[in-house]
Amino acid sequence: KGAIVLVPEISLTPQTVRRFKGWFGEQVAVLHSGLSEGERYDAWRMVREGMRRIVIGARSAVFAPVPDLGLIVVDEEHETTYKQYDTSPRYNARDVAVVRMKMSKGVAILGSATPSLESYYNALKGKFVLVRLPERIRGRPLPEVEVVDMRKGRWPFSDLLLEKVRERLERREKVILLQNRRGYAAFVQCPDCGHVFRCPHCRVSLTYHAAGRNLVCHYCGFRKKVPSSCPNCGGVHLRPRGLGTERVEEALERWFPEAEVVRMDLDTTGRKGAHWRLLDRFWSEGDVLLGTQMVAKGLDYPEVTLVGVVSADVSLSLPDFRAGERTFQLLTQVAGRTGRGDLPGEVVIQTYSPKERAIRFAVNHDFEGYAEEELRERKALGYPPFKRLLLIRFRGKEEAEVREVAEMYGEALKSDRIEVLGPAEAPLGRLRGYFRWQVLLKGDHVSLHRAWAEADGRLRPEARRREVTVVPDMDPVGML
Ligand SMILES: [Zn+2]
Ligand SMILES: [Zn+2]
Known part of the structure; x- marks a missing residue:
């Protein structure tokens, strides 16, 4: 059978590639973004024709046309680089690996010394099989x-x-x-006691905005002024870090x-x-x-x-x-x-x-x-893996339009099965001439899909008219 080995980034893992080539020699094809179109085409063709039966590559290699595929290994499965979030299709190669192996009755191995809590929770629930390696290599x-x-x-x-x-x-x-x-976002910390300001609703760190000396939550939009003294110890040395x-x-x-x-x-x-x-x-x-x-x-x-x-x-x-x-x-x-x-x-x-x-x-x-x-704590606050998140990003050249469209979506998405956080300015609120806002939804998979499809069907023409781009990202891995 054939196999695919995914690594977070080819350029950072030459030692892995070298080892595989050492063991399997000519049978290994390496797919990475440094290949030219022609090289990529040749590699894919050789894989499809069975001349290379082991593929090593970054996230998109999960789609490699390996005949009779029996195994996908996802090394460092917790890494965020497995998620393609910036262009469509937005997918997480780890999840694709699991689904692909389920369909072809093969095995997916997700490896990590620090598994993502999603995968670890799946293992605790018995959805995945947990295999522990209690000793470091050579017993060090x-x-x-x-x-x-x-x-x-x-x-x-x-x-x-x-x-x-x-x-x-x-x-x-x-x-x-x-x-x-x-x-990329400054935060305020008290050097005397280490206190960091967090959102009272979402528990995430508040970001410092120099204009107006505000502390802002990028999940729900909560904001407040930087106080003159630390609420924890009374220290007066609060400053952005x-x-x-x-x-x-x-x-x-x-x-x-x-x-x-x-x-x-x-x-x-x-x-x-x-x-x-x-x-x-x-x-x-x-x-x-x-x-x-x-x-x-x-x-x-x-x-x-x-x-x-x-x-x-x-x-x-x-x-x-x-x-x-x-x-x-x-x-x-x-x-x-x-x-x-x-x-x-x-x-x-x-x-x-x-x-x-x-x-x-x-x-x-x-x-x-x-x-x-x-x-x-995740369970108490309703974060993954207990609830799914859908992050909706809004982007446009006119700030008022972006904010209003975000508000319309936020309003339309409210339901008793979904918690709506925001709209709030994105952590990178202005990027390359665009204003960016976001709405974060918590709920179960089906409700989120249904609510999104319904709201987007209704509001998309309006967003288009106002020249605001609206992009949904299911299971976001970063909040930039
Ligand atoms: Zn303090
Ligand atoms: Zn908040």
């Missing part, structure tokens, strides 16, 4: 994780992290430092002028192949790899014995009900970059919110404990 111990409470520390490097980096440099071992990309990698790099160079620092983020990996040149440099002569989420993924370097998370707070404060889940995944994933050789690994996580669930459980590598608590 999990890295020791320490959390630094930055309310008592000094930004951007605590004494503990400085000391551990210094140790590694002296021993000629390597360090990975993760600093999340600048939040969200720092990029550049400033961390400067500080790093001040502390360790002799260290070879390789910075990896969207700015330095823009050109084709840049990503690999940077990793090669880190591999051959680098001491510290500093970067965004991309340093958390798939790298397998045995000399890395320390991972430092400069600030876990940016990811925790994304205006998304999955912010905690994403943080847990990110911390677990980046922790996994260390201790892969004979030397034991260590992880230091810096945060102003050491009591956050994602951090408490990441310290003990306790996915099941995390999932249990998180699922309980």
Whole structure:
């Protein structure tokens, strides 16, 4: 039988591709976005004719015409890149894999050290079969994780992290430092107690809007002024947060002028192949790899014995009900970059919110404990996997028109089986000359479909007349 292996991003997983080619040689076809039309055509033809029986690729490879398909493996099944959200068809390759294998009576394997709560819940319910791999490869111990409470520390490097980096440099071992990309939306945090402002209705983080010093919920539209003092501790140092990698790099160079620092983020990996040149440099002569989420993924370097998370707070404060889940995944994933050789690994996580669930459980590598608590909260608040979400995006050049169309849809979609959140301005409220609003619906699958079809059938001509584009996204994975 034939097989398809899906990976989140081909360019980030050359080691996986190399291993498969090592085992199966000529039988492997690799499908990725870097192929020209002609190359893609050739690859698909060879797959369809059975000359290549194993396909490795990113999300669209789930549709590869493999004859007599018996298996689809979805590696890192929790990754958001499996969802195509920006153009039609909007699908999640993981869900397509499950449906496709169900139809052809094959097997879908969803693999992850941090499964999505949707998949994990399906396994708990017995819809999927849960297979645990309780031991790390070759029985290596999990890295020791320490959390630094930055309310008592000094930004951007605590004494503990400085000391551990210094140790590694002296021993000629390597360090990975993760600093999340600048939040696309700023948030306000109290540096004295770590308090982050959340929506009283939706529990998601409120986004800071400099104009008017407002805190806004992008789910339901709730807003309030930034108070002059912290409601939790009375501190008066409230300020917007969200720092990029550049400033961390400067500080790093001040502390360790002799260290070879390789910075990896969207700015330095823009050109084709840049990503690999940077990793090669880190591999051959680098001491510290500093970067965004991309340093958390798939790298397998045995000399890395320390991972430092400069600030876990940016990811925790994304205006998304999955912010905690994403943080847990990110911390677990980046922790996994260390201790892969004979030397034991260590992880230091810096945060102003050491009591956050994602951090408490990441310290003990306790996915099941995390999932249990998180699922309980999701159930109470009516978020997936207990209810489905339908995100409706509105986009147009005239703000008033966009808002009014969003309001009409919001009104038309109300029913006793559906909860309507919003309309609210999207987290990226203005993008490339367009104003963007959204309505978020919670409900069961059938009711959502029915309500959408009915409302859209009635309102679409009006939206078109006002030149507002309306796009529905079932099971959204991001709220941008
Ligand atoms: Zn406070
Ligand atoms: Zn809200």
